[in-house]
Amino acid sequence: MSQEIEFFPASTNVRGAPYPRVSADGRATLRLEAPQAREVCLHLAGGERTRGDGPFLMERNANGVWELMVTPKARGFHYYWFAVDRLVVNDPGSETFFGYGRQCSGIEVPEDEASAAYYQPQDVAHGEVRARWYYAQTTGTWRRALVYTPAGYDDGQERYPALYLQHGGGEDERGWTTQGRMQFIMDNAIAASRARPMLVVMDCGQVLTRRPGPGVPDLAAMEENAQLFGRVMIDDLIPMIDRVYRTVANREHRAMAGLSMGGMETLAVGLPNRDTFAYLGVFSGSPLSAIDRTTAYGGALSDGVAFNAAMRLLWLGTGTAEASSLRRTRAFSATLAEAGIRHAVFYSEGTDHEWLTWRRSLNEFITLLF
Amino acid sequence: MSQEIEFFPASTNVRGAPYPRVSADGRATLRLEAPQAREVCLHLAGGERTRGDGPFLMERNANGVWELMVTPKARGFHYYWFAVDRLVVNDPGSETFFGYGRQCSGIEVPEDEASAAYYQPQDVAHGEVRARWYYAQTTGTWRRALVYTPAGYDDGQERYPALYLQHGGGEDERGWTTQGRMQFIMDNAIAASRARPMLVVMDCGQVLTRRPGPGVPDLAAMEENAQLFGRVMIDDLIPMIDRVYRTVANREHRAMAGLSMGGMETLAVGLPNRDTFAYLGVFSGSPLSAIDRTTAYGGALSDGVAFNAAMRLLWLGTGTAEASSLRRTRAFSATLAEAGIRHAVFYSEGTDHEWLTWRRSLNEFITLLF
Numbered sequence: 120m121s122q123e124i125e126f127f128p129a130s131t132n133v134r135g136a137p138y139p140r141v142s143a144d145g146r147a148t149l150r151l152e153a154p155q156a157r158e159v160c161l162h163l164a165g166g167e168r169t170r171g172d173g174p175f176l177m178e179r180n181a182n183g184v185w186e187l188m189v190t191p192k193a194r195g196f197h198y199y200w201f202a203v204d205r206l207v208v209n210d211p212g213s214e215t216f217f218g219y220g221r222q223c224s225g226i227e228v229p230e231d232e233a234s235a236a237y238y239q240p241q242d243v244a245h246g247e248v249r250a251r252w253y254y255a256q257t258t259g260t261w262r263r264a265l266v267y268t269p270a271g272y273d274d275g276q277e278r279y280p281a282l283y284l285q286h287g288g289g290e291d292e293r294g295w296t297t298q299g300r301m302q303f304i305m306d307n308a309i310a311a312s313r314a315r316p317m318l319v320v321m322d323c324g325q326v327l328t329r330r331p332g333p334g335v336p337d338l339a340a341m342e343e344n345a346q347l348f349g350r351v352m353i354d355d356l357i358p359m360i361d362r363v364y365r366t367v368a369n370r371e372h373r374a375m376a377g378l379s380m381g382g383m384e385t386l387a388v389g390l391p392n393r394d395t396f397a398y399l400g401v402f403s404g405s406p407l408s409a410i411d412r413t414t415a416y417g418g419a420l421s422d423g424v425a426f427n428a429a430m431r432l433l434w435l436g437t438g439t440a441e442a443s444s445l446r447r448t449r450a451f452s453a454t455l456a457e458a459g460i461r462h463a464v465f466y467s468e469g470t471d472h473e474w475l476t477w478r479r480s481l482n483e484f485i486t487l488l489f
Numbered sequence: 490m491s492q493e494i495e496f497f498p499a500s501t502n503v504r505g506a507p508y509p510r511v512s513a514d515g516r517a518t519l520r521l522e523a524p525q526a527r528e529v530c531l532h533l534a535g536g537e538r539t540r541g542d543g544p545f546l547m548e549r550n551a552n553g554v555w556e557l558m559v560t561p562k563a564r565g566f567h568y569y570w571f572a573v574d575r576l577v578v579n580d581p582g583s584e585t586f587f588g589y590g591r592q593c594s595g596i597e598v599p600e601d602e603a604s605a606a607y608y609q610p611q612d613v614a615h616g617e618v619r620a621r622w623y624y625a626q627t628t629g630t631w632r633r634a635l636v637y638t639p640a641g642y643d644d645g646q647e648r649y650p651a652l653y654l655q656h657g658g659g660e661d662e663r664g665w666t667t668q669g670r671m672q673f674i675m676d677n678a679i680a681a682s683r684a685r686p687m688l689v690v691m692d693c694g695q696v697l698t699r700r701p702g703p704g705v706p707d708l709a710a711m712e713e714n715a716q717l718f719g720r721v722m723i724d725d726l727i728p729m730i731d732r733v734y735r736t737v738a739n740r741e742h743r744a745m746a747g748l749s750m751g752g753m754e755t756l757a758v759g760l761p762n763r764d765t766f767a768y769l770g771v772f773s774g775s776p777l778s779a780i781d782r783t784t785a786y787g788g789a790l791s792d793g794v795a796f797n798a799a800m801r802l803l804w805l806g807t808g809t810a811e812a813s814s815l816r817r818t819r820a821f822s823a824t825l826a827e828a829g830i831r832h833a834v835f836y837s838e839g840t841d842h843e844w845l846t847w848r849r850s851l852n853e854f855i856t857l858l859f
Contacts, residue, residue: 133587133590133591134661134693134695134698135698136591153576154575155575156574203573204526204574205525206523206578207581208573208576208579209578209592211577212591213592215585215592217503220503220504220505221503221581222503222583222584222592240622240624240631242624247619247621248619249618249619249620250617250618250620251615252672253615254610254612273733291504296620302620302622323504325504328504328505365643
């Protein structure tokens with residue numbers, strides 16, 4: 120006797136929206152009511168297990184509702200949108216998530232309970248995520264930083280170490296809380312004594328508003344942006360955080376990490392500023408091409424002995440299913456090894472260039488800090 | 490010699506998006522690239538000064554870009570979206586704002602600098618908006634409250650009064666910070682000593698997830714929802730806030746207010762719970778129809794002398810350009826007067842059922858609290 124697998128509304132839906140629906144075995148059914156449309160395609164980040172990377176043509180029923188059931192290649196969070204006669208359209212049933220430089224639909228495909236436990240809210244003491252506005256001299260603008268404070272922060276006078284945690288390209292400072300579920304990962308790891316209580320500071324790492332054209336990444340703009348964001352961090356953000364919050368304001372109690380573009384920013388900002396950071400985490404963000412280890416990052420990697428004496432942790436993470444990052448991580452690790460630079464590499468089994476890789480990376484990285 | 494009025498990207502745009510554009514004289518130009526579309530209409534909340542309430546047909550240029558310049562009836566924040574061959578579509582150039590039970594585009598049409606100063610970030614001490622997750626026994630779910638803490642909260646041991654502040658129908662707990670700019674209104678009013686330092690607690694007042702059908706409001710569902718949300722507030726939210734934050738946990742230091750549906754919730758929850766709240770604010774949320782003052786709200790209004798002895802402030806606000814709210818506010822005020830109930834009425838000149846009315850209402854209401 121076969122058993123029906125139940126479908127239920129995704130946790131990423133707006134309240135009351137019956138679709139998209141997901142199942143415990145990792146399938147998702149998406150729907151869009153568009154009776155006038157001639158063609159509707161689904162664009163799903165990370166693709167689909169049986170039919171490749173899409174876009175996937177949806178099927179129209181007699182009522183003008185377009186539907187498709189897919190099995191995403193990995194569980195966890197996926198950006199998606201529809202192309203209705205080639206026009207990019209979000210799903211009114213979904214919350215929106217800032218990615219690709221705009222608000223996108225998103226769907227959480229559930230893992231089994233045990234695998235997901237570390238990023239779900241549990242019955243443990245909870246921290247807060249605080250929105251803090253500050254004026255940055257570097258840009259001449261008001262900016263919003265999001266600051267995770269651990270449970271108990273308000274109850275004593277203890278001082279805390281701080282992790283500066285960056286989103287990826289096309290995303291912003293909201294990514295780690297909405298897509299990444301950072302606050303639950305931190306709460307659970309701290310409650311289990313897997314990680315020390317710490318602040319986590321998230322700010323928008325895309326400071327240049329020049330919009331890249333389609334096609335290949337604009338490497339010069341990426342570099343200019345990383346340098347500019349580094350100035351915001353060093354001259355504005357970190358001094359503000361150390362003034363407003365009870366931090367231990369020295370390099371031994373300060374870490375930086377980021378995913379994808381944010382990982383590259385971690386290298387660009389963190390390696391030349393070893394007097395500011397003693398811990399660096401690069402999640403799917405190893406360099407895009409081979410580096411000259413004697414000159415790259417202001418020569419930070421040119422003297423392995425000096426580097427190892429100063430840097431307490433240089434940590435690389437990648438999903439095994441993200442070919443480019445896997446290749447780049449291995450190449451960067453080899454370069455570091457040649458330079459005599461001590462570092463760690465973490466492989467997230469079977470996950471792609473998506474948030475499941477980065478939730479797992481964060482969950483491992485924080486256990487090694489401070 | 491005529492002077493060109495400059496247009497610039499709206500503050501509500503995603504980073505780098507050139508459109509929508511707004512001008513200092515209150516116009517807005519909206520664009521959508523949709524070469525395949527046969528018809529594109531603009532739906533703009535609050536309508537347009539010269540051509541009524543819309544939807545407004547947009548004009549297609551030779552490149553398949555649809556464009557329209559409009560002059561919204563009022564400045565401030567407006568929800569909007571496009572109907573592309575009748576399909577509801579957000580503007581990829583806009584941030585999204587939760588309203589109408591889904592994520593919508595939004596545009597901030599600037600007021601002159603002096604009029605807008607109270608809701609802009611200024612060079613004053615800033616508070617924080619904290620996301621706080623908690624488990625509600627009433628619903629058996631994890632919920633997220635947003636809590637504004639004033640500047641200086643972390644620096645001492647002072648205890649604070651608290652305002653519970655509700656969004657409108659179709660919105661959620663994010664509305665007051667994103668659409669309402671509550672945090673800047675509070676920062677500025679507190680810095681100018683126009684308001685006492687206080688906490689502001691925002692939670693989602695739509696607890697029932699049953700979705701209303703189109704057409705007339707489902708009054709029974711609204712009432713059921715208000716009662717359910719009242720239980721969340723009284724049994725879960727307020728005890729959590731009083732446990733976690735340094736509040737003065739008594740009725741003389743607790744207020745509730747809300748806009749539209751949130752104003753009706755304020756009456757439904759606040760009037761029968763006079764042992765919990767001593768200040769109530771109703772922004773564009775007076776009762777939908779005549780009430781029986783001897784029986785309504787558990788009989789709260791039946792004894793004017795007793796009511797006046799207990800309630801320190803019952804405050805009604807409305808825009809003068811929102812016909813339904815204006816009529817309902819006047820009718821409710823007349824009923825209160827007949828019952829001998831002391832109350833105040835505030836009129837926001839020329840503003841409609843939109844966020845400018847509610848920003849102004851908040852900015853006045855908080856000066857009368859605690």
